[in-house]
Amino acid sequence: xxxxxxxxxxxxxxxxxxxxxxxxxxxxxxxxxxxxxxxxxxxxxxxxxxxxxxxxxxxxxxxxxxxxxxxxxxxxxxxxxxxxxxxxxxxxxxxxxxxxxxxxxxxxxxxxxxxxxxxxxxxxxxxxxxxxxxxxxxxxxxxxxxxxxxxxxxxxxxxxxxxxxxxxxxxxxxxxxxxxxxxxxxxxxxxxxxxxxxxxxxxxxxxxxxxx
Numbered sequence: 001x002x003x004x005x006x007x008x009x010x011x012x013x014x015x016x017x018x019x020x021x022x023x024x025x026x027x028x029x030x031x032x033x034x035x036x037x038x039x040x041x042x043x044x045x046x047x048x049x050x051x052x053x054x055x056x057x058x059x060x061x062x063x064x065x066x067x068x069x070x071x072x073x074x075x076x077x078x079x080x081x082x083x084x085x086x087x088x089x090x091x092x093x094x095x096x097x098x099x100x101x102x103x104x105x106x107x108x109x110x111x112x113x114x115x116x117x118x119x120x121x122x123x124x125x126x127x128x129x130x131x132x133x134x135x136x137x138x139x140x141x142x143x144x145x146x147x148x149x150x151x152x153x154x155x156x157x158x159x160x161x162x163x164x165x166x167x168x169x170x171x172x173x174x175x176x177x178x179x180x181x182x183x184x185x186x187x188x189x190x191x192x193x194x195x196x197x198x199x200x201x202x203x204x205x206x207x208x209x210x211x212x
Contacts, residue, residue: 001109003102003129009111010132013045013069013091014160014180019170019208020045022073022162022185025058030193035062035070037198038187041205047093047183049073050080056087063088075112078104085110093162093183095136097125113160117141119150122157132158134183139164144172151178167207174212184208 001009014020021038025031025048038046044067048059051074062070071091072084081104084092092105097114105112115136116122125133135147138161142149147161161173162183173179187204 001106001111003106004131006105006111007130007132010091010113011158011180013071013111014113014132014158016045016069017043017209018174018181018212019043019187019205020047020160020162020181020183021187021205021208022183023048023188024051024185024190025054026052027193028054028057028061031058031061032065033196033198034188034193034201035065035068037201038205039065039067041187041202041207042209043187043205045069045071045091047071047073048089050075050084056083059084059087059089063090071111071113075101075105077101081105081108081110093134095134097121097130102128115162119154122150122154126154126157131156132160132180135159135161137163138173138182139169144169144176147173147179148176151176154178167211170208170211 072089073093075092075094085108091111093113095115113134115134158180160181165182165184166186170182173182187208
C-alpha cells in the first residue's frame with residue numbers, strides 16, 4: 001500500500017465521524033461492550049492504544065463488532081505493525097513517524113495516520129505522499145492556533161489533532177478547514193468503563209458525534 005493509498009483510507013475513516021475515540025483498555029471484558037456502545041453512539045472508527053497487555057486481544061474482539069472499524073494506536077515499531085495487522089486492525093496511528101515504521105505499514109498494507117507536530121515534520125510526511133496526518137500532541141504544541149498557522153501554507157494536508165482534546169475545545173479544532181476529525185479519550189472515561197455504564201458512554205459518543 002502506497003502512502004497515497006494509506007492516506008486515502010485514513011481520510012475515509014476520519015470522515016465517518018468528527019471524533020475518533022482513543023481507547024486504553026485494561027480489562028478485556030470491557031472490549032466488546034465498549035465498542036458496541038461507541039458505535040451505537042455514532043463513532044465507528046475506534047483507536048485502541050497498544051499500551052496495555054490486553055490491547056491486541058481487545059482489537060481482535062472489537063473487530064467483530066458490527067459497524068466498528070478498529071485500529072491500533074501507539075504504533076512504534078515494525079513488530080507493532082505486524083502484531084496489529086494480525087489482530088485485525090484496519091488502520092494504525094503513530095505519535096510520530098520513522099522510515100522503518102512507515103515502510104512496515106506499507107509492507108503490511110495497513111492504512112496509517114502518522115504523527116507530526118511541526119511544519120517540517122508535516123512537510124517530510126507530505127513529501128512521502130501522506131496527505132492525512134495526526135497532529136500530536138495538539139494542545140502541548142500550541143493547540144488550534146498552532147495548527148491553523150501550519151495549515152495556512154499547507155492546505156493540501158488534512159489533520160486529526162490528538163492530545164489534550166476534550167468536548168470543551170474540540171470545536172476549536174473542527175472549525176479549521178484542514179481538520180477532518182479529532183482524537184479524544186473523553187468519550188470513554190475509565191470510571192464509566194469500570195462501572196459498566198455503557199449507556200452513559202453511548203450518550204457521550206452521541207454528543208461527540210453531533211459536534212459537526
